[in-house]
Amino acid sequence: MGASFLCAICHGSMIRLRLPLVLHNTGAKPIVVQDLMLSFPDEPASHLPLLWTSSPSRLQPGPDEEPKLPAGFVVAGREAQQLFIEFEAPFSGLVPEARDYKVRIQVRVGHRKGWRSLLTFTLRTTNIIHPDQYTVYNNAPLELTKEDQKKADAALLELLEGQEKGASAKGETKRRDSSNDEGNSGTNL
Numbered sequence: 201m202g203a204s205f206l207c208a209i210c211h212g213s214m215i216r217l218r219l220p221l222v223l224h225n226t227g228a229k230p231i232v233v234q235d236l237m238l239s240f241p242d243e244p245a246s247h248l249p250l251l252w253t254s255s256p257s258r259l260q261p262g263p264d265e266e267p268k269l270p271a272g273f274v275v276a277g278r279e280a281q282q283l284f285i286e287f288e289a290p291f292s293g294l295v296p297e298a299r300d301y302k303v304r305i306q307v308r309v310g311h312r313k314g315w316r317s318l319l320t321f322t323l324r325t326t327n328i329i330h331p332d333q334y335t336v337y338n339n340a341p342l343e344l345t346k347e348d349q350k351k352a353d354a355a356l357l358e359l360l361e362g363q364e365k366g367a368s369a370k371g372e373t374k375r376r377d378s379s380n381d382e383g384n385s386g387t388n389l
Contacts, residue, residue: 204338205257205323215250215296218333221305221319224280224317232310234272236318238287242302246294249306250287260336261283272310296325298356310378328352331359 205219217238225231239249253268275281300322307318327337329352 204336214288214290215294216253216286217250217323218256218259218261218284218286219229219305220282221285222280222282223275225275228277229311230277231275232272232309233275234310235308236285236287237306237315238307239304240294240301241304241320243294245322248289248293250289253288256284256286261334265318267326271336295358295360296328296331297360298326298328298353300324300326325356326352329355331355 205217206262219238223233236252237249240246255268255270256265257268258265273281301307303321303323304317305319306315308315313338322339324339324341327339329337332355
């Protein structure tokens with residue numbers, strides 16, 4: 201997923217991501233998409249998945265944007281549909297560091313039981329310069345200048361230090377594991 205994404209990492213331990221997704225139905229019959237969720241499968245600190253909270257009409261939010269609640273939709277046979285999907289989780293347990301993360305999007309479809317893996321990709325949080333602002337970032341590697349990279353590292357370090365102070369005050373501990381991304385991969389629904 202080399203496309204842009206919209207990200208906010210709030211100080212209240214809330215993570216919000218807005219992603220452009222293209223769903224392609226390779227079969228002849230239509231597919232009903234009932235639900236979506238996003239997770240960080242290699243992160244033991246990530247207790248909760250990010251849930252589908254809205255389907256905005258564009259990537260960049262604007263003053264006239266009305267929230268469109270998540271609702272099932274149909275992808276016709278042998279067609280593709282582009283959507284912007286916003287995922288959010290309060291207190292997910294994960295505070296992203298300035299590094300790459302393996303991210304998995306899962307889907308529930310009408311003709312199958314349970315959750316199915318839809319897409320796995322690399323989310324590059326090193327591109328996030330202002331983690332407390334909901335703004336668009338490019339997910340392509342090495343997009344930042346060295347100066348912007350330093351700003352991003354400093355901002356995320358400040359956010360992590362604030363989280364660690366809050367966790368140590370509550371007696372909580374955090375564990376981080378690094379992961380190797382196997383690249384972007386999708387699946388047939």
